[in-house]
Amino acid sequence: MSYIVSVKFLGYQPWLLGISAEGIGAVGMVLNFVIVVVVSRLTPPPPPEIQRLVGSVRLPGGAPHSIELDEELVEHLGDDGG
Amino acid sequence: MSQYIQQLTPTVETWTYLFVTVTFFVYLAIGWSARVRETRGFFIAGQGIPSIANGAATAADWMSAASFISMAGMISFLGYDGAIYLMGWTGGYVLLALLLAPYLRKFGKYTVPDFVGDRYYSSTARVMAALAAIFISLTYVAGQMRGVGIVFSRFLGVDIASGVVVGMLIVGFFAVLGGMKGITWTQVAQYVVLITAFLVPAFALAWRLTGNPVPQLALAFSDILTDLNRLQVELGFNEYTRPFMNKTRLDVLCITLSLMVGTAGLPHVIVRFYTVPSVRAARYSAGWALLFIALLYTTAPALAVFARYNLLTTLNGKTALEVRSHEWVQKWETTGLLSFEDKNDDGRLSLLSDKDANEITIDNDIIVLSTPEVAGLAPWVTALVAAGGLAAALSTAAGLLLVISSSTAHDIYYRLINPKASEERRLWVGRLMILVALGVAGYCGVKPPGFVAQVVAFAFGLAAASFFPLLHLGISACCSP
Numbered sequence: 326m327s328y329i330v331s332v333k334f335l336g337y338q339p340w341l342l343g344i345s346a347e348g349i350g351a352v353g354m355v356l357n358f359v360i361v362v363v364v365s366r367l368t369p370p371p372p373p374e375i376q377r378l379v380g381s382v383r384l385p386g387g388a389p390h391s392i393e394l395d396e397e398l399v400e401h402l403g404d405d406g407g
Numbered sequence: 408m409s410q411y412i413q414q415l416t417p418t419v420e421t422w423t424y425l426f427v428t429v430t431f432f433v434y435l436a437i438g439w440s441a442r443v444r445e446t447r448g449f450f451i452a453g454q455g456i457p458s459i460a461n462g463a464a465t466a467a468d469w470m471s472a473a474s475f476i477s478m479a480g481m482i483s484f485l486g487y488d489g490a491i492y493l494m495g496w497t498g499g500y501v502l503l504a505l506l507l508a509p510y511l512r513k514f515g516k517y518t519v520p521d522f523v524g525d526r527y528y529s530s531t532a533r534v535m536a537a538l539a540a541i542f543i544s545l546t547y548v549a550g551q552m553r554g555v556g557i558v559f560s561r562f563l564g565v566d567i568a569s570g571v572v573v574g575m576l577i578v579g580f581f582a583v584l585g586g587m588k589g590i591t592w593t594q595v596a597q598y599v600v601l602i603t604a605f606l607v608p609a610f611a612l613a614w615r616l617t618g619n620p621v622p623q624l625a626l627a628f629s630d631i632l633t634d635l636n637r638l639q640v641e642l643g644f645n646e647y648t649r650p651f652m653n654k655t656r657l658d659v660l661c662i663t664l665s666l667m668v669g670t671a672g673l674p675h676v677i678v679r680f681y682t683v684p685s686v687r688a689a690r691y692s693a694g695w696a697l698l699f700i701a702l703l704y705t706t707a708p709a710l711a712v713f714a715r716y717n718l719l720t721t722l723n724g725k726t727a728l729e730v731r732s733h734e735w736v737q738k739w740e741t742t743g744l745l746s747f748e749d750k751n752d753d754g755r756l757s758l759l760s761d762k763d764a765n766e767i768t769i770d771n772d773i774i775v776l777s778t779p780e781v782a783g784l785a786p787w788v789t790a791l792v793a794a795g796g797l798a799a800a801l802s803t804a805a806g807l808l809l810v811i812s813s814s815t816a817h818d819i820y821y822r823l824i825n826p827k828a829s830e831e832r833r834l835w836v837g838r839l840m841i842l843v844a845l846g847v848a849g850y851c852g853v854k855p856p857g858f859v860a861q862v863v864a865f866a867f868g869l870a871a872a873s874f875f876p877l878l879h880l881g882i883s884a885c886c887s888p
Contacts, residue, residue: 345654346459346868348661353872354668361880371528379526382513 419780423562423789430600430794431577434593434801438581441589446833449586450518450813452682456591459468461688462595463693465679467601469500469670469696470703472554475601475799480774482711486639486647488654489711495666497704502671502875504693508680510882512689516681519674520809520818526881530823537818539873540674542571544807544814545847546866547675551804552852554697555758556796557772561742571852574801579845582805583838586812590805591682601704604795608779608788609706612713615782622709625764635716638678642723669867672874675806678813714774717781722767723758728755730756735780744770745777804848811844812837 328341328349339345344352370376417425443449444750456464474496482489516522524533552571559570581589615619617629626632636646645652651659670676672873680689722730727747730736739745746768747756758767776796779789821828828836 339658342657343655345658348658348665350665350669350868350871351661353868354665354876357872357876358880361876362884365880365884371526375525375528378514379882382510387749 417786419786419789420562420564421785425792425795426794427563428788430596430798431860433596434577435580436590437502437593437596438585441581442584443586443588444834445579446817446830448588449834449837450809450817451678452586452588452591454682454684456682456692458683458688458691459695460595461591461679461692463598463699464591464682465676465692465696465804466699467594467798468599468679468806469496469676469700469803470601470799472551472800474703474707475605476557476772476775476796479707479711479714480771482708483715483774485653486645487650488652488659491654491659491663491666492707493704493708496670497700498663499670499673500676500697500700502667503676504690504697507671507677507878507882508693509686509689511601511677511878512680512683513686517676518622518813518818519878520814521822522881523877524818524822527877528863532877533818533822536874536877537814539869540814541811543673543866543870544675545844545851546812547673548646548804548807548811548844548848549777549851551800551807552848555804556852557742557744558776558793558796558800561738561797562790568853569642571849572854573850574797574804575845578801578808579803581840582808582812582841582845585723586837587678587682589810590809591679592857593805594802598699598874599800600798601795601802602699603709604791604798605703605775606706607791608782608784609710609713611784611788612717612778612782613709616713616716619727622706622713626709626712631712631716635712635719638716638719642719642758645760665867665871669869669871672870672878674814674870674874675810677878678810679806710775710778714778714781717778718769718774719758721781722756724755726754727756733780735777739773739777742773744773808841808844808848812840815840852876 328346340350341349443453447453478492478496481492485491509518509524514526516520516525518537518540520533520536523536524530552574553567555574556567556571559565559573560567563570565573581593585593609622610620613622613625617631619625619627619629632648636648639647654662680692683689683692700765721733722736727749730747731740736745740747748766748768749756750764750766756766757764758769759765776792779785779792816833820836821833825832
């Protein structure tokens with residue numbers, strides 16, 4: 326963000342290897358990959374049901390998990406109004 | 408007699424009013440017939456959209472005013488280096504279709520922030536994702552409304568503000584009433600309009616310049632690229648097909664990658680895959696969308712070459728009087744997107760690579776919109792292009808508005824502020840947020856605060872750096888975080 330601000334609004338030349346503000350997202354992506362992995366290693370894992378859900382998502386076949394519905398929404402199912 | 412017949416022949420403006428009015432009434436009718444009264448229909452269209460319809464809606468959602476109006480223009484001016492937009496945006500779609508969409512559909516959540524919040528088991532992550540989605544979408548939707556204003560001001564003679572207000576009313580109507588369901592079926596109609604509007608002038612221009620009506624084949628099997636290269640060199644430009652003339656190799660690589668992962672992370676396209684009944688349907692709709700998108704994206708580079716060649720041969724070396732004798736030149740001059748200045752007082756206008764000596768200034772955005780008139784095509788073709796530009800802008804704006812609405816009403820209001828909110832209350836908040844976002848986007852479209860065009864880099868950069876790593880690792884990481 327600060328790179329884009331400095332190049333787009335403050336008139337600085339693209340100082341990181343000549344990469345323009347439009348291309349800096351690629352560098353941000355690599356950084357965020359590293360950050361996500363590091364933070365994941367330093368924080369507690371999610372509950373087992375979430376881990377099972379993620380595991381099942383990666384396997385082919387099977388029905389999709391249902392969208393969470395509250396009680397009132399269930400009552401309205403089928404009442405599509407259109 | 409001939410004068411009488413000429414008076415009866417509809418002008419470009421008449422055709423445009425006709426096409427725009429008819430298409431707008433179609434959109435309004437679809438929006439009314441697809442209105443919903445519950446959140447499942449409002450946010451995910453009841454998950455009952457057929458694959459092919461979702462493919463067409465995804466393509467319309469994906470191809471914004473930037474794709475329809477600006478992309479061919481940018482390629483036209485950048486030449487080979489303009490391929491970054493083709494490779495970036497289409498490559499991004501492939502990443503999305505292969506790596507993200509079917510898995511997110513299987514996870515079974517309403518929104519992208521919902522996935523992030525549940526997958527990473529963090530309310531903070533959910534809020535950050537919602538804020539990023541809102542920022543990205545607002546930036547984008549402001550650009551779409553600006554595109555609507557430009558088309559209105561050029562083709563219908565109304566000022567940009569009035570054009571933006573009309574666009575806001577139309578998109579607001581079917582988005583507020585129908586939510587995702589209304590938006591989806593409207594986008595199907597908008598896809599038909601925009602792809603017809605893009606292909607018809609491209610086919611006509613290819614036929615006129617090369618004798619081959621298929622633009623892709625005309626580009627590959629005619630001498631037009633050789634002629635354009637020669638013309639470019641004569642005027643002091645680099646050869647059109649020579650790579651890395653406008654940007655360095657590393658910059659081209661980074662921009663392409665940023666556009667790819669940025670577009671793969673755009674939330675308004677991801678949520679389209681929540682609207683189909685199954686994971687299999689999500690995969691099929693991704694395939695249909697790829698086919699529909701390819702129709703435009705393989706035509707754009709050909710149209711860019713035809714338009715560039717046509718403009719150079721029509722404007723360069725002519726006197727100001729000759730140039731201004733064209734009606735389309737006078738109209739585009741009034742918009743400020745086309746301007747002339749005989750700097751060396753030789754009585755002729757020259758398009759040159761040297762900015763200080765250049766006497767013809769052409770904005771990227773007029774390449775596609777002006778092509779039918781420059782090529783002397785029938786007035787109804789010009790009007791069709793105007794209707795297509797509006798369809799592209801409105802379809803993307805609608806998808807973005809729904810992301811802002813769902814991020815606020817579902818991810819922030821329902822999930823964090825009031826988890827016991829009733830169905831009616833959540834719908835009310837969702838509709839209110841569409842109106843608020845529309846107001847902000849409309850204001851930015853009428854009075855761009857000077858940085859609207861610049862912050863597009865924010866939208867792609869932020870989507871690339873935030874959503875893509877989070878979604879990809881959330882699905883494919885081998886060990887749970």
